[in-house]
Amino acid sequence: MAKLHLANDLAEKTRVYAKSRAPPPRYSDVYPSGPLNKIAGVRLPNKPSSTLWDISIEDGRISAVDPHDFECSRRHPLPGVLDGSNRLLSPSLCHAHIHLDKCFLLQDPKFCDLQIEKGDFQEAMDMTSKAKARFEEDDLLRRGRQLIEESIHYGVTVMRAFVEVDGSVRFKCLDAGLKLKKEFEDRCEIQICAFAQLPLFSGHDGGEEVRRLMTEATHREGVDVVGSAPYVELDEVKMKMNVRWISMMALFNEKPLDLHLDYFLEENKQPLVWAALDIIKGRNWVEKGGKQITLGHCTRLTRFKEEDWQRLKQDIGNLPVAFVGLPTSDLFMMRTPESLRGTLPVVEMIEKYGFNAAIAVNNVGNAFTPQGTCDPLSIASLGVGLYQAGTKKVAEILYATVSSRAKTAINCESTSLALATGEPADFVLFDRMDTGWRCKKSIAEVVYDAGTARQTIRRGRVTAF
Numbered sequence: 001m002a003k004l005h006l007a008n009d010l011a012e013k014t015r016v017y018a019k020s021r022a023p024p025p026r027y028s029d030v031y032p033s034g035p036l037n038k039i040a041g042v043r044l045p046n047k048p049s050s051t052l053w054d055i056s057i058e059d060g061r062i063s064a065v066d067p068h069d070f071e072c073s074r075r076h077p078l079p080g081v082l083d084g085s086n087r088l089l090s091p092s093l094c095h096a097h098i099h100l101d102k103c104f105l106l107q108d109p110k111f112c113d114l115q116i117e118k119g120d121f122q123e124a125m126d127m128t129s130k131a132k133a134r135f136e137e138d139d140l141l142r143r144g145r146q147l148i149e150e151s152i153h154y155g156v157t158v159m160r161a162f163v164e165v166d167g168s169v170r171f172k173c174l175d176a177g178l179k180l181k182k183e184f185e186d187r188c189e190i191q192i193c194a195f196a197q198l199p200l201f202s203g204h205d206g207g208e209e210v211r212r213l214m215t216e217a218t219h220r221e222g223v224d225v226v227g228s229a230p231y232v233e234l235d236e237v238k239m240k241m242n243v244r245w246i247s248m249m250a251l252f253n254e255k256p257l258d259l260h261l262d263y264f265l266e267e268n269k270q271p272l273v274w275a276a277l278d279i280i281k282g283r284n285w286v287e288k289g290g291k292q293i294t295l296g297h298c299t300r301l302t303r304f305k306e307e308d309w310q311r312l313k314q315d316i317g318n319l320p321v322a323f324v325g326l327p328t329s330d331l332f333m334m335r336t337p338e339s340l341r342g343t344l345p346v347v348e349m350i351e352k353y354g355f356n357a358a359i360a361v362n363n364v365g366n367a368f369t370p371q372g373t374c375d376p377l378s379i380a381s382l383g384v385g386l387y388q389a390g391t392k393k394v395a396e397i398l399y400a401t402v403s404s405r406a407k408t409a410i411n412c413e414s415t416s417l418a419l420a421t422g423e424p425a426d427f428v429l430f431d432r433m434d435t436g437w438r439c440k441k442s443i444a445e446v447v448y449d450a451g452t453a454r455q456t457i458r459r460g461r462v463t464a465f
């Protein structure tokens, strides 16, 4: 009875809709499955919100940006043309730093006995190592697939995914990561970073097993990046040995390097960044064609004074270094006994000192970061309050830290807010077609409140509706 009532109601609504306006286009016309040659009638960043534009696409790249052709759209639907419906079109998003293998541990029924009791760093490490002992291919694929699907929905077209390699998980996380990379290759570029979260030189066997496994992992086909977390070593000597070893692996195997560095806040503990830069420069990194160096976390740098920032800029010199701040994790995990908190001042680093810097989600649904989603824009939005970044200009910088700057930080071609001819046709469209006056008209509005209705386009193909 209730069902029948609902059906009648729906039929009535459809009749009213049909009377009031032309029938809606067929689903297949609205969302072409093949490559697009045009996205018609969109708002663009950096252009007056009152004007509409058509973006032409050839071979997955922007071939032209023209004022919207209203005549042409009346002859709609044309094959290969996506109806922009006045929505804002912007460059796609990027996870510059995400842990693929540790995601959704708090939600997955397999790990439901592992819930947060204390909420501190040690508990997060212990819980994660307990979970890792139970990792199997099926849950790694299930959780990883969920993270990638949700990310694509939010507008992500490229990510750097960390998968851990050690004696406990051996190559389980790596194998699952490589499978997912292949599975999603048409919809999202997934850079796989073989990552030594555990010490390379401390521990019962002096890190020998981790080094052996990492060496093997580095040579595996499909591994794009190598990385480690020097802060987990027992003392400073071993931390430096960690940086020496992993930077040698990256340089000799021609892979980008990703270091999770200085993940603490205490002012009396010295940061490793100085020694790390010395070691890397000592390898004649630039002369030998060394790839991108990405430094994640780096919370200790929040204690830097003006002269430290100046020195950092100088020490980096022409090294291809980028920083990635991880505010949601830092806010939850990083606190001193006096309850001081800190996360990289990314906006200041970009504006004042000209560093390459981005922000990222880091963890989703685990004891390191229980709060938050797979949406990079939620981090940009948090940045408005965190960095007191409310102006239009700074909001655009924040957008770039999860879009073009994030892609640059992981050595990936990017699309700028200018949407210039020749740039990759990697986009996100905001809102539904019928959102009305609350639809986003500028990048600042998106950063303040991006909403969840989005459509993703990668190399001229729709990847999420």
Ligand SMILES: [Zn+2]
Pocket: 097, 099, 260, 296, 362
């Ligand atoms: Zn991380």
